Amino acid sequence: MILAAARVVTPAQVLEPGWLLVDGDRVVEVGHGQPPRPADTDLGAATVVPGFVDLHVHGGGGASFDTGTVEAAEVAIATHLARGTTSMAASLVTDSPDNTAAAVRGLAPLVGDGRLAGIHLEGPWLSPRRAGAHRTDLLSHPDPASVEEVLAAGDPSTGSGRRGAVRMVTLAPELPGGIDAVRRLADAGVLVAIGHTDATYDEARAAIDAGARLGTHLFNAMRPLHHRDPGAVGALLDAPVDVELVADGVHLHPAVLRTVFAAKPGRCILVTDATAAAGGPDGEHRLGPMAIVVRDGVARLADGSRDGVIAGSTLTMDAAVRFAVRTAGLPLRDVVHAASTAPAAAWGLADVGAIEAGRRADLVVLDDHLEVVGVMRAGAWGRH
Template sequence: MSWLTGLDLLDGAGLRRNMALRVAGDRLAEVAAFDGQKGTDLSEGGARALVTPGLFDLQVNGGAGLMLGDCRTPADVLTIAAAHWASGTAAILPTLISDRPEVTARVIDLVVAAQAQAETQATGALPGLHLEGPHLAIAGAHDPACLRPMTDTDLALYAEARARLGRLLITVAPEVVPPAQIAALTAEGITVALGHTACDRDLAESAYAAGAVMATHLFNAMSGLHHRAPGLVGATLDRGAPFGLIADGVHVDPAVLRVALRASPGAAVLVSDAMAVAGTGAERFTLAGREVLRRNGRLELADGTLAGADLTLVQAVENVAGWLFAGIEEVAPMGFDAPARVLGMEAPELAEGAAARLLVWRGGRAVARVDGGGVLPVMDGQVPGLPG
């Protein structure tokens, strides 16, 4: 591929103005200051484009018509990842919603196998796995019958899984998983998040002190912020801990989102909380035997309970930029840099040898993807070839 020019670069190391990129195969071959290189000019109307790494989503329950728990082959998992890359998310933690122990064990094996296939394709699409439950206190849209305490058998399974997967994120409720178990998880290199909980501030602080590092989808399925009862939200914001945020305007009102971002600058990790309908035109799907309806920008059970989000991570970045009256360069790191740092990964850097899975932004919107040798569109609706 020839040079890409007319661009500024933004990665985990910061912003570099007026740069040029050359791609060879699936990697960046050269990254240099623009000096007259000839190639594809990404600028428009004299304004340079912004190029970032593809986004990284820590909470992807499904896509392409599949929930992770329904996947049967490594190809199924990779199909979910591909559906999200079509909308600009280059890497995901596929996320298993609370399920039976045998399903958890099977999904761990499946994701490990899918990782091996992804590595042969040099995509880096599956850095690990997120287990959202079953050790939770508030069900939300999860199956209440699956919620339970954590046993020594569970701890052993998770420790082995982390060693095989590389990275494992587990969301737990502090009233269900006590500090000693949280400490045991973190001692195995597992990243512990707090969520689906009615805990008070003191219990949340104990969980953080034991090694928990973040809150899962702040404000949703947890004790709220009250002036005499700060709860998990207050504890998280007060200590500046990272927090997941579903920026669809449904899960969290934009005014509340602004309050959280101003209270704890640099702590937000944007997530999609995407479900099976992501990348498809489907209007419904089944979750734990219950029908979830897709309507008016929401995914909800028959009783109106939110059941994941109808959102891409690119849309989340664009939404937050609009709500904050901010530039994409201020917000996009919440979708590629912050997730990596939460997991203890190196900040993504666009340098020679890095994967050529990039996003091109203009005018506050993602307009294209660089995928190895091609410049491709960003899909904001149904991906061709996926269910209607």
Template sequence: MTETREQVVARVTAAMEGGADDPFVIRNAVKADARGVLPGAWVSVADGVIDAMGAGDADLETRVAHLGGPDRVTVIDAGGMLVTPGYVDIHAHGAWERSFDDGPDGIATARAWHLLHGTTRQVLSLITNPLDVMEENLRHVKAATHARPDVLGSHLEGPFLALSRKGAHDPNCLCDPTPERVERLLKAADGTLRQITLAPEREHGMEAVRRFAAAGVVPAVGHCDADYGVAKRAFDAGAGLMTHMFNAMNGLHHRDPGPIPAAAEDPRVVIELINDGFHVANPALRLGLKFAPHRIAFVTDAMAATGCPDGAYKLGALDVNVVDGHARLVSNGAIAGSTLILEVAVRRAVHELGMGLADAIEAATLTPARAFGFDRPNPVTGAPLGLVAPGYAADLLVTDPGTLGVRHVWCAGRRVS
């Protein structure tokens, strides 16, 4: 019997709020992550962490015996399919008709869709709204962050954006990052704000970059009119990300280079890229991937229409129309997020952009994790994210080697599908 959406959401939520599964082993797999590809691999998991990995049946039998024997350990045959790390999306707004701004039910519903398609961890992006609404939304994400391992915290896309580069953000809610506004947002998030996109050229912009960075938040340069010099100063002041490169910012010009070269030449900066062929055309995507090898993080910017038919939707308070899977504001035709998922972004990278499998997986796993220090042991996730290796979190996907479609998902050792 096919599950209803409500049943799926309830099942996934229960898995995320429960404990890790009993020990298990995935065998007969092709391990693929940022370190490369290993045929004939097996992966052993205990207490939500990868405790061993290897190749060959003799070593596998030894490992199963160590964990308590075949009567206690579940052995899963991958049938020669890929085993990869779970995907990490650091910029997405929702799915399945719900936004992360919609409170606990919206978070649970949208996360279920992304999780079933391989995004085991997500930083929840919140759209520009009146400041008191943004504070309340931050508190909802804080609660989810403490309740379930797949929610990594929040990303504020606004309200400190350039009016001229507002994209699909409500112009009536944009404002300068005064110290009082900055402190209100930090207080509401209470240590769970991971990223904030802002225009550093706004009044108080550089001061805000320094304050957020000092509070452990990663400022992101984006939705801005910053020139090369301003962007470079923002990165020197503590900004560590560029929000969806090419979109909502000055383009490249040979005499007025803008913010993109400032990010590309700075080894401290991770650069987001929406790999859907619509936000950025394939020739520009291929060029962008060469700007900063191992520092490109695939993001989706997915909004509520993700996983849904074309039609009318909302992004914050603004009306959106989705045609052929592409979201635009009804008011002015501006692009209003996407309906992309990372499963598709990885597939596009390999099949359409000519990217190597290990590099494509890295852009959806290790690189976004590294933007927040989640590639190392840390207080938020405990075990590091982004690799299929001993000591890393048991965020694992079994995927089809031909289509790169996700078949099975585990997050922190909890089986989801």
């Protein structure tokens, strides 16, 4: 099947016009100009980009991954797939050890069959001073026994090789045992992210030296950047590591997006940090063990104990792409790299994240307003 469009965004360039040949679930060939024969599907003035890859998402469509049920996971996956996310993680907030273990067990089969790219544990090894929307009474330190429990989680049922279902862990490296935990997790192939942290610059750099390779939602729930005390933000900007950015106009100002993209070319990763409220109306929802309320599209803690604390987002990746391009003024190719290619590379997903021969045929079709008008996953069109 040959697809033709006004623009096809590849890692090397934006093809105007462009075409691609899809055979089964694979992209076989990508070309510039007119296709070698009449296209089977002519997408006209549309732009074709690779399927989005979201490494930090808690739910969507009214459903949360924290429940650990396949039914809830399928709702969240379908909600984000319809908006262009063809590969996604299931992020779990801090909860009791038993609840977290149960959620990992429940979601592990979806990692095994490829519906999820993996599980991301955001907690419980976080700073109480930078807890954000995490219950401080459930936070803990990463002692060796708990680290080994994380590494063992999901192994029997994933069928996915050496790594278990847990593919990423966010932690605060300044906690007792933090650097040792970074080293052990990284050695086991887990992507370690620095986040919800009050770390100094030196503490964050020590974590990076030990194997941390990502910053969780940069600036948010971190010691603020100061010119004499750069903290984790300064360390993450200064080192050759990737950083997550939530491009919803709530978590970050557009000028901050532009500044970070300029400072870290190719190292920016767009994430949604989406809650169950993503893709739905305002109202009350759950984020793990915490109640949240959404007003005017902004999710915050509902109990009033930490007034104004942002609790994830209602974002979907297509909206993040539109904000980054249309509001922040970033180049489409750079934004697509941050929404697809960079996150896929960070997780070692060599099969997705770019429109290239040999990769899985995961495609998003965008109109002139960057609205999603079509999504293909593994060579099959979805309903939109």
